[in-house]
Amino acid sequence: MLKKFLKYSIPSSVSMFISSLYTVIDGIFVGRGVGSLGLAAIAIVIPATIFLLGLATMFAVGGGALVSKNFGSGNKENAVEVFRQAFKSIIMFSIGISFIFVIFAEPIVTLLGATENLRSxxxxxxxxxxxxxxxxLLGIVLNGFARNDGRPRLAMVSTIVGTLVNVLLDYIFIFILHMGVKGAAIATGLGQVATIVIILPHFLSIRTQLTFGNVKLKMNVIKEIMSIGFPSFFAEIAFSIIIFFYNLELxxxxxxxxxxxYSIxxxxxxxxxxxxxxxxxxxxPLISYYFGAKEMKRMLKIYKFSLITSTVVSLVFVLACFMFGSKFIGLFTGDAQLINITYNGLNITSLAYIIIGLNLSTSMYYQSIEMPKFSNLICSFRSFIFLPIVLFLFAHFYGINGIWAGMIFSEILSFIAINIFANIKTNTKKAISV
Structure with a gap:
């Protein structure tokens, strides 16, 4: 069981880590090639980019959970239908959002808090x-379905290739062609194009269980995908809200x-x-598969593995921040004052991720067993309910350090609250009895 969990979780974690390097690499090159104003300008846009990530993750997780559940119950036709509905839907959403964001970019960044110096x-x-x-968006969705189709390593490889393309183009566009933040944005987009080039052949091969096909959109299927996947969207929006409140207070x-x-x-x-x-x-994918097969013990065992793994990973990260934090920050800026401010903030906020890992794993578990209301509750606790109150109070009483510490206490309160309102074993029994 542990071996199977690691087969999926290691490539998935590595894939997400590599994916995050898109953002980090942009930050390093922008910080060095454009300056601190460039970093602050991109920080303003992060809530919008996270909105897009959340939308894609919603279809990837919601659709993936339904696909694996249907595989577990032996219903391949329904799994293929879910995949096709999700694919067509994300294409349509992408076109509409692209049109809106391109035309109304300036009003959007103004709404997100851009100052006069940062707006353009x-x-x-x-x-x-x-x-x-x-x-x-499509790269994220196809990667998610590849994992649920038994190809987690392929999803990881496609992400690595996309990152390498992004690194190369970032350097060329920012340092050789001097394209500024525009170059960083284009490099990121072309990196995702490379990801799709690698992942797409899987869905055209005879090895796949999930095949393309022209379908008429079915609102009941799309609604089910979005309902299960919505907490993933909500989680990203919650992250955006956290960033917004921090940008506002700072x-x-x-x-x-x-x-x-805070951008660094x-x-x-x-x-x-x-x-x-x-x-x-x-x-x-494993929890959803065992959910379809109604194997409660295996579902809970996978959940336990995810909690332990999250805790270990976050502890290693906290230690790395304390030991090498100033060196990490130095990759983004050479400004000594900014390095000192950032290092202090990083050491405090990094502690929150010990609890964030537990909250994320619990939220994903409830999505996997089609009980998204509890996942939504976790997101509400983390962003709308506890954080604004904690940030305001801590900023008032403890100043800058209070702002940095706000996330720690918000996450702890969220973890306590969800365990008061929901019991994993009881809810798992309810889910498989339906």
Missing amino acids: MSAEFLRYYSLFCIPN GINMGESGIAA INYITTNIYLMLLGVGLGAQ
Whole structure:
């Protein structure tokens, strides 16, 4: 059982870690090639890019859970139908969002909090990033279905290739062609194109169980996909809300230097966040499969493995931040004052990820057994309910360090609350008895 869990969770976590390097590499090159204003400009746009990531993850997880459940219950035809509905839907969403974001880029970044100095640069990044909406979203969705079709290593390889392409193009566009944040956005988009080039042949081969085909959209199927996957979307939106509240509070208390510091922290912590998410994504196909087969003990065992793995990974990350944090930050900026501000913030906020891993694994488990209401509850606790209150109070009483520590206490309160409102074993019994 452990071997099977590792077969899925390791490639998934590595894949998500490599995927996060898209963002980190952009940050390093922008910080060195454009400067701190470039970092702050991209930080403003992060909520919009996370919205797109959340939309894609919603279809990947919701569709993937249904596919694996149908495989587990022996219903291959339904699995193929779910895949085709998800594929067509994400293409249509991508086209619509790309159109809106390109045309209304400036009003959007203004709404997200861009100052006069940042507005044009933030809008430029969002506009060019949005031109690649289809590959940016489709790459995530196809990777998710490949994992649920028994090819987690292929999903990992496609992500690695995309990252290598992104690294090369980032260097060329920013340092040789001097394209600024526009170059970073284009490099990221072309990296995702490379990912699709690698993953697409799987769905055209005879090895796949999931095949393409022209289908008429069925709202009942799409609704089911979105209902199960919505907590993944909500989780990303929650992350965006967390960033928004932090940008707002830091902007008030520290100005642009505070936003730039938090931008660097996000570049670093995005790696661990996505790795922890990868643990849950790796567990999801197995939990959903055993859910379809109604094997409760195996479902709970996979969940236990995901909790242990998340805790170990997050502890290693916290130690790395304390030991090498200043060196990580130095990759993004040479400004000594900014390095000191950021290092202090990183050491405090990194502690929150020990609990974040537990919350993410629990949320993914409930999605896998088609009980998304509890996943939504976790996201609500983490973003809308506890964080704004904690941030406001801690900023008032403890200043800057209070702002950095806000996430730790918000996550702890969320973890306590969900365990009061929901019991894993009881809800698993309810799910398999339906």
